[in-house]
Amino acid sequence: MPSSGMLQRNRFVRMVLISNVFSQLGIWVRNLAILFYVMEKTDGDALAVALISVAEYAPIFIFSLIGGVLADRWRPKKTIVWCELASALSVGIVLLVLDMGMWEAVFLATFCSAVLSQITQPSGMKLFKLHVPDEQAQAGMSLLQTLFSIFMILGPILGTFAYQTLGIRLSILLTGIAFLLSASAMVFIPPDNTTVVGERVMQTSVMRDMVDGIRYVAAKKVLVYLNLCFLAVGLGVGLISPLGIFLITERLGLPAQDLQWMTIPYGLGEIIGGIVTFRLAAKIAPQWFLMLGLVVNAAGIILSGLSTVLWLTMTAQFLIALLQPAIFIGNNALVMLHTDQAYIGRVAGIRTPLMTGSMVVMMSVSGIAAKTLPLEIIYGAAGICFLLGALIVLPLCEERLAAASR
Structure with missing residues (x-):
């Protein structure tokens, strides 16, 4: 290692x-x-x-x-x-x-x-x-x-x-x-x-490269799982992204200016999580990083929606940020490991709009949801999206276990 x-x-x-x-x-x-x-x-x-x-x-x-x-x-x-x-x-x-x-x-x-x-x-x-x-x-x-x-x-x-x-x-x-x-x-x-680059550019067209990239992703089971996982994560993130202020004003009953206190544990969690992930990167398989990050983020999001006390909400935000790097690092590492060098760009180009598109769609409806549903239900639904992402990539962890046992 x-x-x-x-x-x-x-x-x-x-x-x-x-x-x-x-x-x-x-x-x-x-x-x-x-x-x-x-x-x-x-x-x-x-x-x-x-x-x-x-x-x-x-x-x-x-x-x-x-x-x-x-x-x-x-x-x-x-x-x-x-x-x-x-x-x-x-x-x-x-x-x-x-x-x-x-x-x-x-x-x-x-x-x-x-x-x-x-x-x-x-x-x-x-x-x-x-x-x-x-x-x-x-x-x-x-x-x-x-x-x-x-x-x-x-x-x-x-x-x-x-x-x-x-x-x-x-x-x-x-x-x-x-x-x-x-x-x-x-x-x-x-x-x-x-x-290699020069030869391939002369032999193919841009449109053909696009089609080849889509076919490549569709034929790779690991990449399909990862794309579906990030689609689910995007749905969850988009649903709650505009609603953080309401955790302060509705769930905690505090003035909107106290939103700044949420940035402290979140920022600390991001930095500590990144450092810890770097230290453990050589010891833990990326699919386990991804799975752990998804499950802990799901729990943290659900807890944020249920909490009515500041210290508990801050703790939930810290846990979310602490394991958030594991999601992106695990996903990116798996993409790197399971993608041929010639297709890296197209694989990234297909994945990015999936997550961003699902985020934007859910952000557009989150305001309507906040007017009709309790905040704890919305955050619960976002947490379920992360759990769905964990279930999608579960076969990758099972395959890792099976390979290790042989």
Whole structure:
């Protein structure tokens, strides 16, 4: 089994982590700056604020599969570097348009970055498949998830500070610089293997690659289970995502401002969970990580809906966040282990809109559900979605046990 030291000495992993630090910094500064700027310009207009989410989520449905195909056809290192440079360029264009007095241009920054991320994300998974041994894949995913968890806490603080001290133009400029630094870090990873990619691009069309990707996923039992699992998880997450404030006001009877107390245990749980998962990644099979995360999240969500005391709700939120990294790390590691390198991009491109689409659908009906059903019933239903996901992937755990007993 690989040690954490071996993984951290991997030059590719170090450069990816550095690149993601700059990328996450740029994303959070941009997102918070745009949010505050739009609220300031529109006096808090709900429709204008909602358009930010549209600019962020719409490209997932439109470009995810196409982005996955392109990630499989293009050289992954070169693709990521050029996409980061394109993100920086789009930021520069936004600055020019802002100087012309068209404040609506800030939506363009979010939209362009969201489109490009549909190519960079599957390209990143492809690079992991190329440069990280299979036995280290889960530990590598754990490191990245820990980094994302840290930015879940630091990101809003940094983004708010940047906007309040620098304003919208310098915040956008800082975002562009961060993307340039992210691209610079990726330059230092090992070069792409050009032979296989070049041959396949000449022999196939984009449409044929899409069809081949769908057929590949449908023929792989493990990938079908994982996609259905994430579909169920998306339903559960979408159902309760807009309703967290009502845990405070209705179930606990506290003022809405006390929602901030929920972020403390959640953030701590995310960071601790990421670190613990990294330490255990070499010792526990990814399907068990995934199963444990789904079951504990289901229990935490149900407990959150039933609780009427603050300490119990905070404990439930901590447990949810503690095991949440296990869900994504276990799922991603299984995808890496059971997907051929040539199909990584398309597999990611198919999976992403499934989860995001189910989330958006349930988010659109959660408000209606909250008006007609008790909050504990809604949270119970969300918990059942996670348990359904656990049942879907249960055969993978049974197969692991059967293989170990032989």
